[in-house]
Amino acid sequence: MLGESVLPEEFATGIADPQQEISVMLEGMGEPIDVTFRHSTACSAPFLIAVALHKGQAPTQKQLRQISLKFYERGEDRRLLGVIDLRLRQAAPFSGGELLFCAPRCVRNYCLTRLAIGAHYSRLLLKELRSAPAPGMKMSFLERRAAMVSFIRPHPTVLVSIAGEFGGNIFPMNIMGALGPGRFGFALRTDRLAGESVERVGRLVISNVPVRCAPLAYGLARNHTKESVRLEGLPFAIRPSPVFGFPIPEFTVRVREMEVERSQRIGSHKFFVARIVGDRAFSQEPSLSVIHGYYQTWRLGGRTVDMKAALLEDRLNKHGDKLFPIEPEAHPSN
Ligand SMILES: Cc1cc2nc3c(=O)[nH]c(=O)nc-3n(C[C@H](O)[C@H](O)[C@H](O)COP(=O)(O)O)c2cc1C
Structure with missing residues (x-):
């Protein structure tokens, strides 16, 4: 009844942003x-x-x-x-x-x-x-x-950049959505530092991630628990964002710069409303996005071969080539 492949609840794939499906x-x-x-x-x-x-x-x-x-x-x-x-x-x-x-x-x-x-x-x-x-x-x-x-509804997974006297941080986020043309809403966990930092800085830049760079975004999940990170240690090149000059990934597809208008602690998450002050697209590449596994199953018509390929796609997007550990070559003397 479940079929041969059960897709993960958060299925990672590439979809153009803004999504049209x-x-x-x-x-x-x-x-x-x-x-x-x-x-x-x-x-x-x-x-x-x-x-x-x-x-x-x-x-x-x-x-x-x-x-x-x-x-x-x-x-x-x-x-x-x-x-x-x-x-x-x-x-x-x-x-x-x-x-x-x-x-x-x-x-x-x-x-x-x-x-x-x-x-x-x-x-x-x-x-x-x-x-x-x-x-x-x-x-x-x-x-x-x-x-x-x-x-x-496809949710892009973006990289959030913040910077200030404390240094800077970059972390992934996808619990979010547009609230009309000039406003944006997003939710950050109350038990992680990322939300506190965004609140303190009062500004943020969100960068869409081309799906080919997906594992790099997933790899930054732990930055939610840090106040700041060593920007030189990031696994990709950075440059300043056009308006705030915050550090954004060189590879970004689209950049939106925002000022926080208000925030509200609700329960597990604090909800933020921000005003968009800059929005620039750099390419048409599909953005790393998350959709629910049931919806992806529907998109694939439940075909077993496609579902198996989709499972691999999801794992590759989340873990990259760590999925395929390269066996060390046998030592000639062995
Ligand atoms: C792709 C991705 C998207 C995320 N989006 C959000 C988000 O929108 N809001 C949030 O509070 N945390 C978000 N997180 C962070 C996780 O909820 C979690 O706090 C983080 O991965 C660290 O978790 P750990 O301490 O359990 O390892 C995201 C993590 C990943 C990998």
């Missing part, structure tokens, strides 16, 4: 509102999604009971791939409109058949019973299923 609609309040580039996950535990609405778009009390985020493929069929029914937790004024913070009320995932999704969910529940969650990261099964659907 999924649209995300806010429905249940009259004409659907396209929020593809107007929402971001705000926190994992509790799981909250922030949706940015224009002035006059806020739902009425009655509509609030029936609002959902729906994830559609953008192709001709406009297949519905996932639904997160929402429950409003908080609303805040935002850019002349409103920022709604919503929790999941009910979740449906149509990337797999009902039988397959039932089997996958049982496997995950069993796994959950056997292993303890990371401290401060306990998510209900509803929240986990909502997070899975949220990753039907």
Whole structure:
């Protein structure tokens, strides 16, 4: 029922940014509102999604009971791939409109058949019973299923650069999303130093990573736990970003420079809203992105050969050639 290959929940692949394959609609309040580039996950535990609405778009009390985020493929069929029914937790004024913070009320995932999704969910529940969650990261099964659907929308994995008197740091991030043309939302764990540093500096630069450099981005995960790093020790060349002059990777595909407007500690994550002050694309190369494994399975039509190749692609993107240890040559005297 699970097939021969089970793809990882965070499947790493190359997709152009901004992505054009999924649209995300806010429905249940009259004409659907396209929020593809107007929402971001705000926190994992509790799981909250922030949706940015224009002035006059806020739902009425009655509509609030029936609002959902729906994830559609953008192709001709406009297949519905996932639904997160929402429950409003908080609303805040935002850019002349409103920022709604919503929790999941009910979740449906149509990337797999009902039988397959039932089997996958049982496997995950069993796994959950056997292993303890990371401290401060306990998510209900509803929240986990909502997070899975949220990753039907491709999330680029960017490298965040910050710099100041303390030095500088570069670390990967993908829990994020555009909140309209000039604003950006992102979530950083409250138990890591990266979020504190971003808060202190008040500015950041995000660089899209060409998928050929994916393992370099994954290799910087531990920098979330550091205040600063030795920039000369980075495994790639750097140069100053166009506006702030922060150190960015030479290989970047697209660079956005931002000023933090506000931040809010929610639970496992602090949610930041930033104003974009510079946005430059340097190439059209596919950007390292993350999609949910079920959605990748749907993209591949569940074909075993393609799924096996996809598993390899994901591992290569995350670990590079460490995946294929080179056997030391036998010593002639052996
Ligand atoms: C590709 C990638 C993307 C990440 N994105 C985020 C993010 O958006 N927010 C966040 O708080 N941490 C993010 N992290 C950091 C992890 O949550 C974690 O804190 C980091 O890998 C260090 O974890 P460890 O101390 O368990 O090794 C990311 C890590 C990787 C590898």
